[in-house]
Amino acid sequence: MIRSLHWRLQIWHAVVLVTVLGIFGGVVDYLQWQTRIQQVDAELDRATEIVRARMWPNRMPRGRRNPQDNPPPAAPNNNGRPVAFDIPAPKILPHHDDAPAILIQAQQPAPSPQQQPAAPQPPDAAPPAPPLFGQPGDPNRFRRRPDGREDGRPMFDPRRFEPNPKLAEEFAALYEGNHETLPYFILWMGKDRILAKSANAPDIPYPGLKEEQGLSERRVQTRVEGHDQVRELAHGFRFDVNMLVGRSLAPELSAQRSSTLLMILAGMGVLAVGLVGDYWLSLHALKPIAKMATTAESISVKNLSERINLEKTDDELGQLAGVLNRTFDGLQAAFEQQSRFTADASHELRTPVSVILSHTELALSRSRSPEEYRDAIETCRRAGQRMKTLIDGLLALARYDAGQPEQEYTLVELDALGRECLDLLRPLADERHITLTGHFEPVRIKGDRSRIVQVLTNLLTNAIRYNREQGSVDARIFPLENFAVIRISDTGIGIPADELPHVFERFYRVDKARSRAEGGTGLGLSICKTIIDAHHGTITIESEPQQGTTVEVRLPLAQS
Amino acid sequence: MHLLVVEDEADLRRVIASALREEGYAVDTAEEGEDGLFKAQSWEYDAVILDVMLPKRDGWSVLNTLRESKKTPVLMLTARDSLNDRVRGLDGGADDYLVKPFELKELLARVRALIRRAAGQPRPILEIGDVRIDTVSRTVTLADEPVALTAKEYSFLEFLALHRGELVTRTMIYDHLFDENEESLSNLTDVYVSNLRRKLGHDLIQTRRGQGYLIDD
Numbered sequence: 001m002i003r004s005l006h007w008r009l010q011i012w013h014a015v016v017l018v019t020v021l022g023i024f025g026g027v028v029d030y031l032q033w034q035t036r037i038q039q040v041d042a043e044l045d046r047a048t049e050i051v052r053a054r055m056w057p058n059r060m061p062r063g064r065r066n067p068q069d070n071p072p073p074a075a076p077n078n079n080g081r082p083v084a085f086d087i088p089a090p091k092i093l094p095h096h097d098d099a100p101a102i103l104i105q106a107q108q109p110a111p112s113p114q115q116q117p118a119a120p121q122p123p124d125a126a127p128p129a130p131p132l133f134g135q136p137g138d139p140n141r142f143r144r145r146p147d148g149r150e151d152g153r154p155m156f157d158p159r160r161f162e163p164n165p166k167l168a169e170e171f172a173a174l175y176e177g178n179h180e181t182l183p184y185f186i187l188w189m190g191k192d193r194i195l196a197k198s199a200n201a202p203d204i205p206y207p208g209l210k211e212e213q214g215l216s217e218r219r220v221q222t223r224v225e226g227h228d229q230v231r232e233l234a235h236g237f238r239f240d241v242n243m244l245v246g247r248s249l250a251p252e253l254s255a256q257r258s259s260t261l262l263m264i265l266a267g268m269g270v271l272a273v274g275l276v277g278d279y280w281l282s283l284h285a286l287k288p289i290a291k292m293a294t295t296a297e298s299i300s301v302k303n304l305s306e307r308i309n310l311e312k313t314d315d316e317l318g319q320l321a322g323v324l325n326r327t328f329d330g331l332q333a334a335f336e337q338q339s340r341f342t343a344d345a346s347h348e349l350r351t352p353v354s355v356i357l358s359h360t361e362l363a364l365s366r367s368r369s370p371e372e373y374r375d376a377i378e379t380c381r382r383a384g385q386r387m388k389t390l391i392d393g394l395l396a397l398a399r400y401d402a403g404q405p406e407q408e409y410t411l412v413e414l415d416a417l418g419r420e421c422l423d424l425l426r427p428l429a430d431e432r433h434i435t436l437t438g439h440f441e442p443v444r445i446k447g448d449r450s451r452i453v454q455v456l457t458n459l460l461t462n463a464i465r466y467n468r469e470q471g472s473v474d475a476r477i478f479p480l481e482n483f484a485v486i487r488i489s490d491t492g493i494g495i496p497a498d499e500l501p502h503v504f505e506r507f508y509r510v511d512k513a514r515s516r517a518e519g520g521t522g523l524g525l526s527i528c529k530t531i532i533d534a535h536h537g538t539i540t541i542e543s544e545p546q547q548g549t550t551v552e553v554r555l556p557l558a559q560s
Numbered sequence: 561m562h563l564l565v566v567e568d569e570a571d572l573r574r575v576i577a578s579a580l581r582e583e584g585y586a587v588d589t590a591e592e593g594e595d596g597l598f599k600a601q602s603w604e605y606d607a608v609i610l611d612v613m614l615p616k617r618d619g620w621s622v623l624n625t626l627r628e629s630k631k632t633p634v635l636m637l638t639a640r641d642s643l644n645d646r647v648r649g650l651d652g653g654a655d656d657y658l659v660k661p662f663e664l665k666e667l668l669a670r671v672r673a674l675i676r677r678a679a680g681q682p683r684p685i686l687e688i689g690d691v692r693i694d695t696v697s698r699t700v701t702l703a704d705e706p707v708a709l710t711a712k713e714y715s716f717l718e719f720l721a722l723h724r725g726e727l728v729t730r731t732m733i734y735d736h737l738f739d740e741n742e743e744s745l746s747n748l749t750d751v752y753v754s755n756l757r758r759k760l761g762h763d764l765i766q767t768r769r770g771q772g773y774l775i776d777d
């Protein structure tokens with residue numbers, strides 16, 4: 001049993017450990033990936049800012065006049081510490097007015113108010129679409145007065161924008177180093193008109209990116225591109241200009257793969273250590289159980305005084321040992337009581353047997369007169385009678401010790417019973433000149449009729465026998481609260497105070513000689529007490545030596 | 561021989577006393593410890609048969625107190641047969657210990673042995689000249705011819721023979737041959753002596769006038 005409990009514990013612990021490690025590892029992995037992506041997003045944000053700073057040439061950032069005061073966004077600094085994943089800081093080019101505008105990459109032909117751009121498209125551009133930037137047709141071409149009328153001043157002078165053929169190179173130059181982490185960008189107008197893009201930009205059908213209207217906000221996504229994953233950030237700007245900045249996630253993916261592998265290995269190591277430690281710990285914890293089992297086995301009838309010995313008594317095993325030890329205490333007490341009882345019983349039986357044997361031996365030793373024979377036989381009969389009484393009493397006690405089923409209980413009218421017993425014992429009382437009186441009120445209890453008769457008879461007989469000359473015995477039965485009370489008082493020889501606690505003990509006799517002369521066995525009161533206990537009642541005795549004795553029995557009233 | 565039986569169980573006391581009397585012993589009885597002790601201290605009994613469980617004073621106590629003043633042989637009777645009880649009894653001064661229920665035969669034999677031992681006569685057969693006294697069967701032969709003696713006569717003879725070489729005074733005779741219920745008549749003693757002389761020869765018992773009798777070595 002211990003073996004299988006041990007292994008069951010192990011298996012369950014392993015399952016729990018694997019689950020916990022798995023969940024923990026999964027969460028950590030996910031968080032790591034999120035962190036990486038956030039860093040990539042930050043990079044893309046910076047790239048966006050960099051491009052955006054050059055998007056509106058000659059336009060100062062709001063509130064600033066001096067370009068030097070407001071340089072484009074700084075490279076990722078990370079407080080001077082190296083940036084994770086080895087992304088080199090882009091170089092910052094000074095921003096001055098004559099910086100080439102990023103915006104225009106000369107997709108459109110020379111300004112021609114009425115002309116739609118039917119010019120040949122660059123090889124990698126999407127099909128052209130109308131409203132041009134600052135061209136006729138662009139609703140935002142001119143500034144508007146507050147009342148909505150145009151005031152003739154162009155909002156935006158497209159001539160100020162010059163195409164920058166080196167835009168992609170310059171952008172790439174900002175990110176030196178690792179080609180893998182090189183971002184790309186695409187600038188386009190409207191739905192499909194590319195304004196500028198970097199050399200490593202992938203082929204994306206822009207209508208697919210955002211089909212409905214132009215982008216007006218920031219959208220981020222991860223996309224699969226061939227064998228790779230890319231992270232792209234799309235921004236929408238004024239004048240229907242949209243920008244996409246993206247980057248390959250290849251380095252992040254590989255880094256994530258290796259860190260995941262590392263975590264798995266670490267997790268397995270932890271699991272192994274956990275299992276080994278767990279094995280050892282549970283073995284250690286279960287050892288006391290094996291020890292307890294061995295000790296308990298060795299405690300048998302022959303060795304009933306031994307007890308389980310544990311050092312720690314306050315933990316669960318200690319409590320178990322305590323419970324077992326108390327059980328053994330109970331068993332030992334029961335055994336001792338039983339062997340004491342057997343010894344007492346056989347002792348009590350030896351004397352009448354001795355009488356019979358001796359008398360018969362003597363009577364048969366030679367020829368005798370009929371009177372002598374009669375005397376011997378009479379003596380034997382008396383002894384036999386005594387043995388019968390003793391055996392009956394012992395058997396009754398043994399039956400009660402083993403438990404009495406209460407289904408045999410019926411309703412008993414105590415007052416009728418009392419009158420019956422009184423009539424039964426009147427001859428004995430008259431013989432000894434004892435006055436016998438009784439006052440019985442109607443009272444009902446639930447019990448075994450014949451046993452209650454036994455109790456009443458025994459108590460009345462004691463009262464009559466252990467009485468003085470011309471004494472009296474008074475019996476009363478009445479209800480009191482929830483109880484039926486039987487009270488028998490006599491004017492007898494009484495019981496000394498120091499013997500009073502013992503009178504219910506088996507074979508205990510206060511006046512041995514007198515009791516034996518009356519044929520007493522010492523069992524009467526103990527049988528009474530056993531019967532009354534079985535009926536959930538109480539019995540108490542008050543006595544004054546030379547004055548008299550009162551016995552009071554209380555039994556629960558029958559609930560009607 | 562004069563014995564005391566102390567036993568509270570009336571029927572048992574009666575049968576033991578009857579059996580012993582039939583054997584020719586003078587038997588006194590007591591039914592509780594105090595009375596038993598008093599009697600044992602007051603008289604010179606040849607043996608006391610003492611029950612352990614007695615009212616008023618138990619057998620152990622009687623034995624202890626008796627041993628302070630007397631060396632009377634004591635045979636203890638009891639229903640307790642555990643080893644401890646037997647050892648306690650014997651170590652406490654009892655000369656023998658018998659467990660109830662017992663065979664009367666065994667009781668009688670043990671009493672005989674007790675008396676023999678106390679008198680320093682371990683052998684069961686006493687020989688005085690041609691007279692042969694078998695204490696076991698309580699018979700006497702004269703030159704191998706059985707001699708019929710009454711129980712009292714036998715007791716008297718046995719007593720004298722066991723105290724061979726010693727003067728047996730009248731007092732001793734009263735103490736040892738009559739129980740409390742008999743009136744001590746000195747004539748009876750003379751009658752026993754003359755009967756024994758008639759049956760066994762005149763040389764057997766010597767008279768010391770005014771003192772007693774004895775059987776010579």
